[in-house]
Amino acid sequence: MTGFDRLRLDGVTRRFAGADALTDLTLEIRRGEFIALLGPSGCGKSTALNCLAGLLPLSGGSIWRDDTRLDTLPPEKRGFGMVFQNYALFPHMSVQKNISFGLSMRGVPRAEARRRTTEAIRLVHLEEHARKLPGQLSGGQQQRVAIARAVVVEPSLVLMDEPLSNLDAKLRLEMRTEIRRLHQSLGLTTVYVTHDQEEALSLADRLVVLRDGRVQQIGTPEEVHTRPANRHVADFIGFRNLLPGRFSSAFFHTEGVRVKGTPVGTLEDGGPAVAAIRPEDVTLTGELDATVEVAEYQGREIAAEVRTDDGLVLHLRTDRRLAPGDKVRIGLPADRLLIFPS
Amino acid sequence: MTTVALSHRLADRGIDRQLLLLVPATVFVVALFIYPFAYGMSVSLQPAQGGTFAAYQAFFTDAYQRDTITTTLAIALPAALLNVLASVPIAYRMRGRFRGKRLLTTILVVPITLGTVLTAEGLLNFLGPAGWVNRLLTTIGLIDTPLRLTNNYTGVFLSLVITGFPFAFLLVLSYLSGIDPSLERAAATLGAGWRQRFLRITLPLLAPGLATTFCLTFVLAFSVFPSAILVGDPSGSTRVISIAAYEAAYVRYDYAGASAAAIIMGAVELLVISVVLGLRALLYTGSTAGGKG
Ligand SMILES: Nc1ncnc2c1ncn2[C@@H]1O[C@H](COP(=O)(O)OP(=O)(O)O)[C@@H](O)[C@H]1O
Ligand SMILES: [Mg+2]
Numbered sequence: 001m002t003g004f005d006r007l008r009l010d011g012v013t014r015r016f017a018g019a020d021a022l023t024d025l026t027l028e029i030r031r032g033e034f035i036a037l038l039g040p041s042g043c044g045k046s047t048a049l050n051c052l053a054g055l056l057p058l059s060g061g062s063i064w065r066d067d068t069r070l071d072t073l074p075p076e077k078r079g080f081g082m083v084f085q086n087y088a089l090f091p092h093m094s095v096q097k098n099i100s101f102g103l104s105m106r107g108v109p110r111a112e113a114r115r116r117t118t119e120a121i122r123l124v125h126l127e128e129h130a131r132k133l134p135g136q137l138s139g140g141q142q143q144r145v146a147i148a149r150a151v152v153v154e155p156s157l158v159l160m161d162e163p164l165s166n167l168d169a170k171l172r173l174e175m176r177t178e179i180r181r182l183h184q185s186l187g188l189t190t191v192y193v194t195h196d197q198e199e200a201l202s203l204a205d206r207l208v209v210l211r212d213g214r215v216q217q218i219g220t221p222e223e224v225h226t227r228p229a230n231r232h233v234a235d236f237i238g239f240r241n242l243l244p245g246r247f248s249s250a251f252f253h254t255e256g257v258r259v260k261g262t263p264v265g266t267l268e269d270g271g272p273a274v275a276a277i278r279p280e281d282v283t284l285t286g287e288l289d290a291t292v293e294v295a296e297y298q299g300r301e302i303a304a305e306v307r308t309d310d311g312l313v314l315h316l317r318t319d320r321r322l323a324p325g326d327k328v329r330i331g332l333p334a335d336r337l338l339i340f341p342s
Numbered sequence: 343m344t345t346v347a348l349s350h351r352l353a354d355r356g357i358d359r360q361l362l363l364l365v366p367a368t369v370f371v372v373a374l375f376i377y378p379f380a381y382g383m384s385v386s387l388q389p390a391q392g393g394t395f396a397a398y399q400a401f402f403t404d405a406y407q408r409d410t411i412t413t414t415l416a417i418a419l420p421a422a423l424l425n426v427l428a429s430v431p432i433a434y435r436m437r438g439r440f441r442g443k444r445l446l447t448t449i450l451v452v453p454i455t456l457g458t459v460l461t462a463e464g465l466l467n468f469l470g471p472a473g474w475v476n477r478l479l480t481t482i483g484l485i486d487t488p489l490r491l492t493n494n495y496t497g498v499f500l501s502l503v504i505t506g507f508p509f510a511f512l513l514v515l516s517y518l519s520g521i522d523p524s525l526e527r528a529a530a531t532l533g534a535g536w537r538q539r540f541l542r543i544t545l546p547l548l549a550p551g552l553a554t555t556f557c558l559t560f561v562l563a564f565s566v567f568p569s570a571i572l573v574g575d576p577s578g579s580t581r582v583i584s585i586a587a588y589e590a591a592y593v594r595y596d597y598a599g600a601s602a603a604a605i606i607m608g609a610v611e612l613l614v615i616s617v618v619l620g621l622r623a624l625l626y627t628g629s630t631a632g633g634k635g
Contacts (some may be wrong), residue, residue: 053531054530054531055527055530055531074530075527075530075531076530076532076534076535079533080531081532082527082531084524084527084528084632086524086631088524088527088632089528089632090525090528090632091525091547091628091629091630091632092547101529101532101534102533105533105538106533133626150531153533159531
């Protein structure tokens with residue numbers, strides 16, 4: 001299939017019955033990149049992916065492959081591969097037929113189609129199941145068929161819509177590695193939709209964080225992880241402690257607490273603000289006196305909920321064996337405590 | 343062994359209290375199907391004169407009776423086939439959601455509520471020798487003598503299409519809606535145009551449903567009686583098997599002959615349905631969903 005250097009989404013917008021499901025998505029995808037669209041359920045991820053695939057017409061904006069305008073082409077003319085959330089395997093065709101479907105639609109000669117199908121089946125370790133119908137396979141095997149079917153045609157772009165959300169936790173981890181391995185070994189360009197921040201961080205080269213159909217932040221996993229652009233991204237990406245308060249003269253004030261932090265964005269002196277910190281960044285050395293209220297065992301670590309003497313509730317993680325009722329002194333490191341405008 | 347263990351073992355084989363839910367259906371089938379069938383069978387085997395099978399012999403040796411089978415098949419098979427085939431493109435076009443779908447479905451389905459007699463009356467008014475169509479065609483000078491569209495094969499055929507199509511359409515539409523729409527979307531991303539999507543994905547998954555729909559509309563068309571008389575030619579080209587049975591019973595008072603005709607009618611229907619269902623069994627008949635989730 002024709003490769004590309006750049007795929008450009010320019011102000012892509014999609015409305016449903018007057019409500020915006022996706023607003024003004026502008027993004028440039030480079031060849032070989034792994035992009036994750038991340039956001040809570042209903043934020044417009046699938047809408048974005050379907051617009052890209054050609055399964056939904058745009059309400060505004062355009063999509064370009066290098067200098068070719070794509071958004072006016074039907075899906076069968078775009079040359080993208082797609083993995084659906086429910087796999088969408090053809091139930092009346094064997095695994096082999098499912099995988100070779102795209103090749104026969106593209107008029108690939110029979111001998112070559114057979115060779116590439118066999119190769120794809122081997123790639124996803126389904127040799128013994130080649131003749132079975134999808135209904136006779138487990139969820140993980142179906143998932144692998146769906147991936148093989150999408151990549152066997154060597155698409156210029158692979159789109160995946162929450163491909164792991166129907167699998168159990170263990171299989172999800174295995175398939176995650178598998179997807180990243182295939183992406184690298186086949187030199188694919190991938191757009192991957194997920195609501196699971198861990199999945200997005202571990203897989204992607206770049207993350208696009210969406211909320212209510214709007215882009216909140218585009219950046220590398222590290223950028224998004226350590227420097228979320230606003231409090232919504234922070235909330236979504238694992239900053240479980242979100243403390244409403246006030247920002248004045250370089251300090252954050254709340255519930256009798258006055259701490260230094262790292263301001264993000266434009267903060268008004270004396271105005272309302274939200275401080276955010278991850279549970280794992282809260283330390284057990286500091287000057288805030290607190291009492292442990294809940295302690296959850298999580299293997300190597302304990303996840304605890306503590307209440308300071310001033311009534312502030314904080315979540316923290318530690319390898320110390322805390323128990324409810326324990327008195328602790330906690331600290332909020334200034335470089336880890338992000339202060340956002342409210 | 344305790345009673346608990348016994349009830350578990352029985353439940354394992356599908357024997358439990360829920361079996362009682364089948365009682366009404368069983369009573370219904372026995373009272374309305376098996377009893378009349380057995381009764382009709384025994385009447386047909388006790389003719390006034392001749393041996394046990396005399397009524398059947400009489401039916402098959404008399405060409406006037408025997409030919410009703412082919413006459414009925416010649417009306418019912420094409421009508422059922424047309425109903426199914428015409429439903430497919432319309433239902434395919436209407437499978438998604440769009441504005442006015444409910445209204446359109448209602449319009450397509452309304453003929454169900456008309457009943458055969460009202461349909462026949464409408465057909466006579468519309469297509470009869472003095473009907474609108476003929477008057478219009480004569481007025482604009484296209485024809486001199488009225489076209490014969492009723493009181494013959496055409497009339498009965500049209501009546502069967504009008505009453506049978508809504509059934510076929512509703513069934514095909516519901517079979518189509520049962521096919522996961524993401525399958526066609528997947529096929530599209532794999533490069534299949536609409537024709538290939540229909541032929542390679544939708545049609546194979548729909549085919550078993552079409553076979554079932556065909557059987558049902560065929561049975562409806564095969565027992566055609568009112569329209570064969572009202573808009574047909576009941577002593578000639580549309581002398582269907584139900585007319586033969588009716589005449590035997592109420593004109594000649596030959597109950598054995600009437601029952602034999604009815605039993606033969608059932609046997610022919612059964613034969614056609616077995617052939618269609620036999621072919622259906624060769625198709626993929628499993629789930630029409632695209633996977634888990
Ligand atoms: N076919 C549709 N008709 C109307 N609204 C829709 C349709 N599809 C999606 N939406 C709305 O668009 C928004 C985004 O949906 P979606 O892209 O599916 O979210 P996500 O995949 O991120 O969970 C949601 O608010 C949803 O209700
Ligand atoms: Mg979604």
